[in-house]
Amino acid sequence: MTTPDPRLSAVRALNRVLPGKGDGESLREVLRDFPLQGADGGLMRDICFGVCRYLRPLNHWLNQQLSKPLKPNAQPVRLALLAGLYELWFSDRPPHAVVNAYPALCRKLKAPWAAGLSNAVLRKATALTFADASQDFPATVRHSLPDWLYKRWQQDWPEHADHLAADNLSAPPFTLRVNRQQHSRQQAIATLDGARPGNLAPYSLYLSPPRPVAQLPGFDNGALSVQDEAAQLPAELLQAPPTGRILDACAAPGGKTGQLREKYPDAELVALELEANRLARVRDNLHRLGTTATLLQGDASQTDWWDGTPFDAILLDAPCSATGILRRQPDVKWHRKASDLPALVDLQARMLDALWPLLTPGGMLVYATCSVLREENDRQVSAFLQRQPQARDVTPRPQGATMVEAGWQLFAQPDGPDGFYLACLRKDG
Numbered sequence: 001m002t003t004p005d006p007r008l009s010a011v012r013a014l015n016r017v018l019p020g021k022g023d024g025e026s027l028r029e030v031l032r033d034f035p036l037q038g039a040d041g042g043l044m045r046d047i048c049f050g051v052c053r054y055l056r057p058l059n060h061w062l063n064q065q066l067s068k069p070l071k072p073n074a075q076p077v078r079l080a081l082l083a084g085l086y087e088l089w090f091s092d093r094p095p096h097a098v099v100n101a102y103p104a105l106c107r108k109l110k111a112p113w114a115a116g117l118s119n120a121v122l123r124k125a126t127a128l129t130f131a132d133a134s135q136d137f138p139a140t141v142r143h144s145l146p147d148w149l150y151k152r153w154q155q156d157w158p159e160h161a162d163h164l165a166a167d168n169l170s171a172p173p174f175t176l177r178v179n180r181q182q183h184s185r186q187q188a189i190a191t192l193d194g195a196r197p198g199n200l201a202p203y204s205l206y207l208s209p210p211r212p213v214a215q216l217p218g219f220d221n222g223a224l225s226v227q228d229e230a231a232q233l234p235a236e237l238l239q240a241p242p243t244g245r246i247l248d249a250c251a252a253p254g255g256k257t258g259q260l261r262e263k264y265p266d267a268e269l270v271a272l273e274l275e276a277n278r279l280a281r282v283r284d285n286l287h288r289l290g291t292t293a294t295l296l297q298g299d300a301s302q303t304d305w306w307d308g309t310p311f312d313a314i315l316l317d318a319p320c321s322a323t324g325i326l327r328r329q330p331d332v333k334w335h336r337k338a339s340d341l342p343a344l345v346d347l348q349a350r351m352l353d354a355l356w357p358l359l360t361p362g363g364m365l366v367y368a369t370c371s372v373l374r375e376e377n378d379r380q381v382s383a384f385l386q387r388q389p390q391a392r393d394v395t396p397r398p399q400g401a402t403m404v405e406a407g408w409q410l411f412a413q414p415d416g417p418d419g420f421y422l423a424c425l426r427k428d429g
């Protein structure tokens with residue numbers, strides 16, 4: 001059986017993610033169809049994430065080298081050239097091996113005409129570093145961002161925009177959640193080389209260097225879960241009676257559902273998700289943890305799925321722009337458009353308004369997004385507080401937290417949590 005070429009697999013995956021029109025598939029979902037393992041799998045995934053992360057400056061430099069533009073139907077060739085540039089400038093693979101690999105890859109793409117182009121472009125690139133190649137690029141090109149997003153960051157966070165831009169090019173840390181029902185965080189750290197505790201979430205830990213989950217002791221039995229530290233905060237801050245009724249709205253893929261079950265093993269836990277295939281992901285994650293919840297397919301902006309019994313606590317991890325996790329999902333910035341935001345903000349507001357009446361007096365709703373755009377976050381919650389006089393913002397904020405109108409805004413930290421927002425809202429009796 002012929003072993004798949006990891007570079008060819010990377011180009012084929014990228015061709016589904018980056019078709020050139022901004023309407024591609026999710027990189028995380030596409031990679032499920034390319035189950036390469038070991039070093040080949042690592043090479044393929046590194047190229048895919050790297051090209052998505054540095055797409056704009058790589059494209060800009062490549063276009064400067066072309067005597068005439070590549071035709072739209074030559075998109076796989078363009079992606080192959082971008083992959084080669086990424087390897088030369090951002091990996092430690094031998095330059096001669098990278099240069100030699102891509103003419104042959106062009107032939108495998110049934111584009112033998114591009115073999116000479118690949119050789120010429122990549123040989124020229126070997127004489128440069130990325131810093132040399134990009135020093136005269138505009139800021140948005142150098143930071144590999146859409147113009148609209150960088151401008152929005154400058155408007156929302158004038159003191160933080162450059163930090164946000166630089167951070168989006170960094171690689172995310174490998175972060176885990178310890179299953180408190182099986183062992184303590186200190187016990188988990190003792191069994192893992194290179195593990196250290198997180199500072200914000202009590203069961204978070206960081207592991208360096210990253211490694212396949214199959215190598216993590218107890219992962220298959222639910223002892224550990226992969227989850228960013230900031231994403232662990234909503235379930236940690238949610239307050240409910242030990243045997244209360246809890247709703248996890250927009251639950252897929254199930255990380256927070258599992259965390260809620262670990263925190264509240266005796267609660268009545270309901271997980272709500274709109275799409276059946278995503279609800280299946282929640283079921284699979286709970287199965288790995290050896291636990292269950294009531295799974296419902298339904299729309300969190302409606303209430304036709306509700307049985308009429310109120311909830312003591314609700315976690316709403318709302319659909320959002322995902323602008324806080326670009327280092328972890330770099331393809332998102334090429335799929336998201338400024339014109340998407342009004343519909344997202346409207347959907348978030350409708351979900352808040354639909355779920356609030358389902359909360360018992362005295363209960364807590366935690367609203368969360370993986371965004372760093374204020375209209376989805378503190379301004380969204382401020383508008384909700386104006387509409388709902390029974391709602392109080394009781395979000396705990398650590399000393400030095402970014403000042404916002406409501407809730408708690410986190411920015412991504414090197415070797416720390418992702419960009420994230422949450423607000424804890426108490427319903428007065």
